Amino acid sequence: MKKRVILCCVTCYLLSAFPGNTGSRLMDSLYCVMEYSEGIINCSWSESPRSRQYVNMTLMDINRGPFCAKDPAKLEASHETWTCSKVFAGHRLYDSIHLAFVPNRSLESHLNVSNEGDVVKPKNLRCEVSLDQTIHCSWEVRQDVADSVDFSLYYQDQSRKEEVCKSTCWQEIPTHLSCACNFTSRPYNNPIHLFNISVGPADPKTSNVLFKICEHIKLQPRNLTINETSKGETFLISWDKDPIEKPDFNYHYELCYWRDNDVKPSEERT
CATH class of the missing domain: 2.60.40.10 (Immunoglobulins)
Structure with a gap:
């Protein structure tokens, strides 16, 4: 049977949530990851349309101000998904960013x-x-x-x-x-x-999520060259080093393969 192959970099972790967060539903839905090859931090979150009728929330870096401008990504009956992107500038890979949602009006x-x-x-x-x-x-x-x-x-x-x-x-x-x-x-x-x-x-200085950049990095899979030998029984797989790779990490790769009728393995490691 025909096989398919992918290559995943598993040096860094891709986290689907911020551990230990027990804030509002909005804060619990916050997800951020650094796209290493693009030098961009992408964030997404879900918000109830009914909530937005009463109060608008802004994602803040509590030490630097507004984190990024949001764009609507997906609208469903129960919630709306927002995304935003920030160029990775002024930060190091081992920096931490404290993020919080702040209302646009006084609610005391x-x-x-x-x-x-x-x-x-x-x-x-x-x-x-x-x-x-x-x-x-x-x-x-x-x-x-x-x-x-x-x-x-x-x-x-x-x-x-x-x-x-x-x-x-x-x-x-x-x-x-x-x-x-x-x-x-x-x-x-x-x-x-x-x-x-x-x-x-809640005070953003004491009620925020800690985004550790080095623990939320997504690396792109490498492009593969596949040579078939021995009548489809043996495959020689190779790839070139990505020119953007930097000595910030030790790169380790995992080869994933599956048959046409199998379930495709996930490219994300959690």
Whole structure:
């Protein structure tokens, strides 16, 4: 039977996701890879069209500003896929880039401040103090907004140092999430002296994904020359070194082959 052959470079890993990411659905969908032969970093992500009706998000390098301009790639009923490309300039292969999605408007809600009429910001923020000085805060946020924005609760005490309380959320009605957060006032602080309690997007400096360039590299397969001998039983396969290959890596190749009726092996290594 006829055979087909491909050659894959397996020196570097092609990762399909950022490990350990537990942010919004938008952040969880982010995928980036460096096209080594082109010197370009390509990113893609999926976003709910309903979410975009409420808030626009920009992919940011938290140390350098906007990462790249997005272009629509694919539109489906439940989500839209976006892509963007950035020329690999000003970075080294062993650099790391901290990426985060940032909303285009303020989404903070403050305690005892009404957001009546603004359907995008969290609402019904309320806090109660228990006898053991534990403070329980709860609020609601629209599901479509929470799909793109990861919210946290912030509070300050008399020292004016801002603290963060990571929330837990659950769904009680189809359109909104109910969220809550508990924290304990320090012994020297009277809970009634706490002020500036608010709910807002997570700080990009502490809520981001780490893109390690050297771990997200895609190399192109080499062009093969195939010579058939022994009446189709033996094949001599050769290839030339790619002129763009650089001494940044040790190059190792794996030869993959399959028959016409077999399932083609994947060219991506995870």
